[in-house]
Amino acid sequence: xxxxxxxxxxxxxxxxxxxxxxxxxxxxxxxxxxxxxxxxxxxxxxxxxxxxxxxxxxxxxxxxxxxxxxxxxxxxxxxxxxxxxxxxxxxxxxxxxxxxxxxxxxxxxxxxxxxxxxxxxxxxxxxxxxxxxxxxxxxxxxxxxxxxxxxxxxxxxxxxxxxxxxxxxxxxxxxxxxxxxxxxxxxxxxxxxxxxxxxxxxxxxxxxxxxxxxxxxxxxxxxxxxxxxxxxxxxxxxxxxxxxxxxxxxxxxxxxxxxxxxxxxxxxxxxxxxxxxxxxxxxxxxxxxxxxxxxxxxxxxxxxxxxxxxxxxxxxxxxxxxxxxxxxxxxxxxxxxxxxxxxxxxx
Numbered sequence: 001x002x003x004x005x006x007x008x009x010x011x012x013x014x015x016x017x018x019x020x021x022x023x024x025x026x027x028x029x030x031x032x033x034x035x036x037x038x039x040x041x042x043x044x045x046x047x048x049x050x051x052x053x054x055x056x057x058x059x060x061x062x063x064x065x066x067x068x069x070x071x072x073x074x075x076x077x078x079x080x081x082x083x084x085x086x087x088x089x090x091x092x093x094x095x096x097x098x099x100x101x102x103x104x105x106x107x108x109x110x111x112x113x114x115x116x117x118x119x120x121x122x123x124x125x126x127x128x129x130x131x132x133x134x135x136x137x138x139x140x141x142x143x144x145x146x147x148x149x150x151x152x153x154x155x156x157x158x159x160x161x162x163x164x165x166x167x168x169x170x171x172x173x174x175x176x177x178x179x180x181x182x183x184x185x186x187x188x189x190x191x192x193x194x195x196x197x198x199x200x201x202x203x204x205x206x207x208x209x210x211x212x213x214x215x216x217x218x219x220x221x222x223x224x225x226x227x228x229x230x231x232x233x234x235x236x237x238x239x240x241x242x243x244x245x246x247x248x249x250x251x252x253x254x255x256x257x258x259x260x261x262x263x264x265x266x267x268x269x270x271x272x273x274x275x276x277x278x279x280x281x282x283x284x285x286x287x288x289x290x291x292x293x294x295x296x297x298x299x300x301x302x303x304x305x306x307x308x309x310x311x312x313x314x315x316x317x318x319x320x321x322x323x324x325x326x327x328x329x330x331x332x333x334x335x336x337x338x339x340x341x342x343x344x345x346x347x
Contacts, residue, residue, distance in 0.1 A: 012057070012320035015328060020054060020064040022167035026159065037073035037081070044120055047077035048113075051084030058257050059266075061085040066270035075275055076120040083119065083283075086258060087112030091316070100241055103298050107251045111290035115255060118286035119279065126278055160334035161342070167331075201245050212248070216288040219249035223256025248295035255287040 036046045054064065065082045069075065086092070088109050097105035201222075205215045240250045257263075259280065267276040 008317065008321065012317070012324035015324035016054065016060055018060065018063045018167045018171055019163070019327065019331065020060075020067065022067065022163045026162045026166055031072075037068055037077035039074045039076065043074050043077035044080045044116070047073075047080035048084040048088065048116060051081040051086075052088050052090060054081075054085050054089070058086045058260075058263055062263055062266045062270070066266070069270060075271070075279075076123050079119050079123075079279055080116045082258065083112055083116050087115070087255060091320070096237075100237065103247060104237065104241070104251070104254075106298060107247060107291075107294035108254060111251055111255065111287075111294045114290040114293060115283065115286035118289060119282045122282040122285075123278065127274075159338065160331060161338035164331055164335035201240070201249055205246065205249070212246075212292075213288070215246065215249040216252045216291050219252035219291065220256040220259060220284065220287060223253045224259050224261065246295055247298070248291040250291075251294055252287050252291035255290065258283060 037043045037050075051061070054061070061082050064085070065078050068078045068081065093105050093109050096108050201215060201218055204218045205211050207214055237250055237254050240253065241247075264276070264280065267279065270276075271279075
């Protein structure tokens with residue numbers, strides 16, 4: 001039941017993530033992607049902005065990031081999108097504000113900006129633009145199998161048909177990671193007592209000298225162990241805050257949903273190994289630094305924490321899922337009409 005609940009909580013993010021990915025792969029040319037998500041500050045700002053207004057689910061965001069990369073976007077802009085979509089997204093920031101107060105919303109949003117800065121700067125220092133382009137070409141050759149995406153005239157008649165087919169193909173390719181992720185998240189939520197989480201963090205925090213750094217590390221490890229994606233982090237973060245866990249460790253836990261093993265499996269299928277592991281390493285550093293800075297700036301989480309009703313979260317999820325399912329139905333109808341029009345033209 002827990003796995004089903006997590007799936008329901010993130011369904012809208014998954015749907016929109018795969019739809020965005022498919023639309024990008026089918027409708028946008030590499031030149032267009034390079035214009036908006038190319039190297040440089042412009043690409044970073046566009047990537048961050050797209051993330052803020054798009055999916056708040058890490059699985060959906062990872063699917064969209066894969067589509068961006070296959071269409072020729074710069075990896076720094078792509079990871080700016082991935083990080084902002086799960087930490088700076090409008091929907092999740094509003095939920096954190098309503099359920100945990102402004103401190104968490106502030107830490108979620110501006111901590112995400114700090115992580116983006118560290119990840120993108122790290123990529124620029126560790127990998128030159130020529131290396132990134134070379135790795136990108138090698139990845140396309142190994143994954144595309146000589147296939148070309150439908151662009152331009154692919155026809156206005158067959159455009160939505162191609163979008164639907166691409167989205168389904170992406171779902172089939174990533175279904176193992178998705179199923180495993182939700183099942184493990186459900187088992188973790190059912191089997192790991194909430195009290196264990198707070199007790200473990202409080203014990204780690206008392207270690208002399210390095211206790212705070214270890215606290216940040218354990219916050220990330222708990223995120224990895226619980227296998228919960230962005231929206232599912234809300235109730236756990238709420239519990240940890242009530243237990244008196246420092247804001248730095250709690251926000252590190254919140255950021256850490258991008259490090260769960262099924263998502264890393266998706267990154268490995270989407271990017272060259274060198275890019276994947278560079279991102280993972282830089283993200284770990286960025287999440288720990290962001291958590292520490294946020295706590296230094298705005299203090300501990302217990303002070304002034306709001307405790308809104310979880311009904312807000314439930315109502316938002318229902319409304320968002322209904323909209324997402326309607327979008328799937330509309331896409332299915334458009335694809336059916338495109339196939340029918342193509343069949344009549346062939347005759």
